[in-house]
Amino acid sequence: MRKNRIKERRKAQTITLKELSEKLKEKGLSFNDSQLYYYEQGKRSPRNEDIWEALAEIFD
Incomplete structure (x- = not known):
């Protein structure tokens, strides 16, 4: 499995996993x-x- 940058991007925006989960829910996921x-x-x-796609939108 390839390494992803989800944690790096999340930390850069200083959002928690819970907040990321909420943002994904807003996008219907x-x-x-x-x-x-x-x-x-x-x-x-x-x-x-x-x-x-949703993560790309959230993290620009």
């Missing part, structure tokens, strides 16, 4: 904090490609 944590750590990868 439901993820809990633990799922996002696993994505940050590279232990899992989202099956839904829409999350990558």
